[in-house]
Amino acid sequence: MEGKRSNTRPLTLLRKIKGFTRSIVEDLARGRPPLIYIERFRNYCTDTSGNCSCSSGLSTGKEAISLKRECHARRLDVMLRVLLIVQQLLQENRHGSKRDIYYMHPTVFKEQSVVDRAINDICILLQCSRHNLNVAMAVTVTPLMLEQDIISVAQYVIVVEKESVFQRLANDQFCKRNRCIVITGRGYPDVPTRRFLRLLIDKLHLPVYGLVDCDPYGFDILTTYKFGSLQMAYDATFLRVSEIQWLGVFVQDCDNYSIPQQCLLPLTAEDKRKIEAMLPRCYLQREVPQWRFELELLLHKGVKFEIEALSVHSLTFLSHEYLPSKIHNGGLKILSLNQMILHQNRLKTPISLNS
Ligand SMILES: [Zn+2]
Structure with a gap:
């Protein structure tokens, strides 16, 4: 079929x-x-x-x-x-x-x-x-383009959630300094963006990383790239980019990169409801249990922050320090069974949904 x-x-x-x-x-x-x-x-x-x-x-x-x-x-x-x-x-x-x-x-x-x-x-x-x-493919990816060969010297692809971060990386000439391709779907990605990304990965066979805000919407956007959307479930095979690795930003980054308290926002009741609704998704348990742990950790910590919060150190901190160190480490690592049990024990304290 x-x-x-x-x-x-x-x-x-x-x-x-x-x-x-x-x-x-x-x-x-x-x-x-x-x-x-x-x-x-x-x-x-x-x-x-x-x-x-x-x-x-x-x-x-x-x-x-x-x-x-x-x-x-x-x-x-x-x-x-x-x-x-x-x-x-x-x-x-x-x-x-x-x-x-x-x-x-x-x-x-x-x-x-x-x-x-x-x-x-x-x-x-x-x-x-x-x-x-012949519907809705006229601008970003034309059928003609699907037939073309794509050649690139890039070593990896970064998908960023927001246009503001895309502009930040463009200003810092991140692609020139690091031989990579940066694309953004400006929030929840549309079909042409997802199809274009799928095309890039199929043609170039490059590692692909996702950079999203540390909040439930960032997580949901990342899962849309990796697993597809519910509305387009019938076409997920052609649109999903299962290879995407989660590069950041993680809730632990606020400690690891000394993000001050003023840059953190408390999760709202709606954020918490959204996380609770996402946690039981079957693919998290089956395919990316470590992503599920990160989501649990976010709920447990009760705070969120934007990628731009890294600018608290300097405007170029994201492109000169954060991204190179994350890419060097290969994104979110697969946790061992022992690490998962350790994480789960840490999360055992009760979580309040009343804020
Ligand atoms: Zn299922």
């Missing part, structure tokens, strides 16, 4: 679209209500037993869409309208963005998320990726 999805040609897709719409028309002509099955995908759950199949890329079941329910009829209506637009794009060999599609029928679609879901449904139905539909 993965191979089919990555190499689906326009003619094959057009044939699939014709077959799909014909089956609906035939059902209606025979007075039979159309029934469409859409496979469901999930990239994580909260089953900590390790017995789930979230990381396998396989469907976790099927959802039946019929005309009996009004919300399903509307979903099908939107899907068929988007499908017609996609068909035109493919026939004319043109590209459009999700936003372009939304503005073609704003009164029917009402909001962008309705179009986004229809595109997801169509990708699952036709077993293809979004770029095969």
Whole structure:
């Protein structure tokens, strides 16, 4: 299925679209209500037993869409309208963005998320990726670029959470001094950014490091790169960068790098709720238990801080001291069983959620 999805040609897709719409028309002509099955995908759950199949890329079941329910009829209506637009794009060999599609029928679609879901449904139905539909790949990564060879003298890639940190590194000429590639998704990364990063790693086979704020949002952004997002779970295989290593900033860094108390902020009740909600994610337990420990430690310490807090020492501290030392040490190390038990014992004191 993965191979089919990555190499689906326009003619094959057009044939699939014709077959799909014909089956609906035939059902209606025979007075039979159309029934469409859409496979469901999930990239994580909260089953900590390790017995789930979230990381396998396989469907976790099927959802039946019929005309009996009004919300399903509307979903099908939107899907068929988007499908017609996609068909035109493919026939004319043109590209459009999700936003372009939304503005073609704003009164029917009402909001962008309705179009986004229809595109997801169509990708699952036709077993293809979004770029095969000529949707939303026009700017950052064009299909043409996917065919190109990329050559670089870089030795590693750093993904930074924020544009302000990206600018800091650019001002310090970090890439020139260290032979690396720095990219940012400006917060939660969009699909083209994740696809571009996947492309870089596939072509260049370089180590890739993630630098995020020491707070629950930084952690969640890092997991989006590594494991994919829940909304795009069906496409996680093509977008996730499982190789990414967590470079920083960690809650222990406030001691290790002498960050003064004034630079630390207490976790809010919402931060704590977000951490509590992330801790049971099955992939943390199964694939990166040491990341889970870091998240527990963050909750235990009850403070957060931004990457920019390192500037308390000097503006260039991040690029001249912090990053080189972290890269030299290879990011977050895999903990041994003994270290994990030691950490767990340290965290045994009760954690208060009332702040
Ligand atoms: Zn799971």
